[in-house]
Amino acid sequence: MNKTLQILHPFRVLMLPGWLGSGEGHWQTRWAALHGFEVVEQDDWVWPRRGDWMARLDDVLLSDPRPAVLVAHSLGCQLVASWAAHSRHTARVQGALLVAPPDTERADMPPQLHNWRPIRRQPLSFAAVAVVSSNDPYCDPARALGLCADWGVIRIDAGPRGHLNAESGLGDWPEGLAHVATLGQALHVSP
Structure with missing residues (x-):
């Protein structure tokens, strides 16, 4: 077992794909295959309903008593x-890695995502880190900075890497896995 997996051993790592899911070349799919992380499957990836996705996350978290770390794209x-x-x-979640949060309030968002408005901006009640790209086509860097501040999460600038998905050429994305390990x-050291 490598050091990252040893660090994450007490936690259940849940992968939360974005709209349309994560395809074969996506780092989330690769991590699930390589490290055994669990992908939270949604009933409808094409027309995602916020309430349905939230209920599904609750169901998955309640199905296992182990504390969870969420890895969202x-x-x-x-x-x-x-x-x-x-x-x-929320006490079942110990931490989260948020990668490439989109601005669902933008006028040019597809109609399938309109029910994800308004964006919830309350501070998260658990530790979280957000990795954002300086040229993400779905979220302006200033907007990403504002979301991170509202959520109370640490922001990491990944540089110009697009939407941090399969098209970004990340492969197994060891940098992202290092963020999860950190x-x-x-x-482990928090009170």
Whole structure:
């Protein structure tokens, strides 16, 4: 077992894909295959309903008593914020890595995402780190900075890497896995 997996061993790592899911070349899919992380499957990836996705996350968290670390990409980040603002089960989550949160309030967002407005902006009740790209086509860097501040999360600038998805050429994305390990390590030393 490598050091990252040892650090994360006490935690259940739940992958939260964004709109349309994460395809074969996506780092989330690769991490699930390589490290055994669990992908939270949604009933509808094409027309995602915020309430349905939140209920599904609750169901998955309640199915296992282990504390969870959430690893969200794109719309999965908005899921984390919405879920954390409404769920009575937030104590089951110890931390989250939020990658490339989209601005679902933009005028040019697809109609399938309109029910993800308004963006929930309450501070998260658990430790979280957000990795953002300086040229993400779905979120202006200043807007990403504002979301991170509202959620009370640490922001890491990944540089010009697009939407931090398969098209970004990240492969197994070891940098991202290192962020999860750092988060897991911090959770071990927290009171």
